[in-house]
Amino acid sequence: MEIAMAIDDLVVARGKRRVLHGLTCTIQQGSVTGLLGPSGSGKTTLMRSVVGVQKIQSGSVTVLGQPAGSASLRDKVGYLTQAPSVYADLTVRENARYFASLYGISRREADQSVTDVGLHEAADQLVGTLSGGQRARASLACALVSKPELLILDEPTVGQDPVLRNDLWQQFHALAQAGTTLLVSSHVMDEAGRCERLILIREGCIVADDTPAAVRAATGTDDLEEAFLRLVLEQEKLEQEKAKVA
Numbered sequence: 001m002e003i004a005m006a007i008d009d010l011v012v013a014r015g016k017r018r019v020l021h022g023l024t025c026t027i028q029q030g031s032v033t034g035l036l037g038p039s040g041s042g043k044t045t046l047m048r049s050v051v052g053v054q055k056i057q058s059g060s061v062t063v064l065g066q067p068a069g070s071a072s073l074r075d076k077v078g079y080l081t082q083a084p085s086v087y088a089d090l091t092v093r094e095n096a097r098y099f100a101s102l103y104g105i106s107r108r109e110a111d112q113s114v115t116d117v118g119l120h121e122a123a124d125q126l127v128g129t130l131s132g133g134q135r136a137r138a139s140l141a142c143a144l145v146s147k148p149e150l151l152i153l154d155e156p157t158v159g160q161d162p163v164l165r166n167d168l169w170q171q172f173h174a175l176a177q178a179g180t181t182l183l184v185s186s187h188v189m190d191e192a193g194r195c196e197r198l199i200l201i202r203e204g205c206i207v208a209d210d211t212p213a214a215v216r217a218a219t220g221t222d223d224l225e226e227a228f229l230r231l232v233l234e235q236e237k238l239e240q241e242k243a244k245v246a
């Protein structure tokens with residue numbers, strides 16, 4: 001398996017505070033990796049570092065063999081920001097066609113992306129009149145339109161109804177099967193089981209980086225939320241013991 005992305009000892013500060021404390025991980029090409037962790041744990045900061053829009057303090061982020069943020073990666077990396085970034089005064093279809101035009105992609109393909117995110121019926125609606133969940137999907141359609149090799153999706157399924165969430169996950173896996181690499185974040189642990197690989201993050205540190213099955217086996221529970229808790233407790237115990245010795 002080829003490596004799509006490698007992060008090595010990444011340290012990031014935001015404001016005066018250090019928010020990522022030396023993260024190291026890799027992501028395989030053509031896989032769906034989940035970046036799971038509570039709110040404020042550093043998911044968005046990590047994703048921004050991968051896209052190359054985050055100032056980093058030390059360490060390195062290599063994306064498709066290039067340093068993150070390299071100009072040559074611009075049309076190879078798609079980024080869905082946590083807050084929808086679409087034009088409120090354009091329709092869904094117009095938004096998708098606009099982003100497609102930036103990449104020299106046909107209108108037909110743009111329209112297909114709108115259908116893929118389940119917005120066919122709302123295609124002619126102004127984005128400003130959509131529900132929050134629909135707006136998030138419109139934003140996703142625009143991120144998908146350029147068919148990037150690496151897709152960074154920041155909480156794409158938050159606020160979506162269960163049926164749609166299921167559809168979106170199926171779509172992510174279909175994309176991965178076709179060779180796209182996906183890094184998908186969520187703060188909802190019940191989505192963890194949907195990923196081929198998990199990176200569990202808490203307070204800017206990686207708690208686990210493994211398959212869901214391995215995380216379940218290591219913690220002795222099928223419930224990934226419980227597994228996360230057990231990993232955190234274990235880590236805290238280790239830290240306390242280390243502090244005692246020191």
Ligand SMILES: Nc1ncnc2c1ncn2[C@@H]1O[C@H](COP(=O)(O)OP(=O)(O)O)[C@@H](O)[C@H]1O
Nearest residue numbers: 014015019037038039040041042043044045046
């Ligand atoms: N612009 C900013 N300035 C200062 N601190 C920030 C900024 N953005 C985020 N942070 C802090 O960085 C930490 C990680 O945030 P973030 O990466 O957004 O976490 P997540 O996406 O997991 O919720 C949080 O403690 C947050 O308060």
Ligand SMILES: [Mg+2]
Nearest residue numbers: 043044045082
């Ligand atoms: Mg976030």
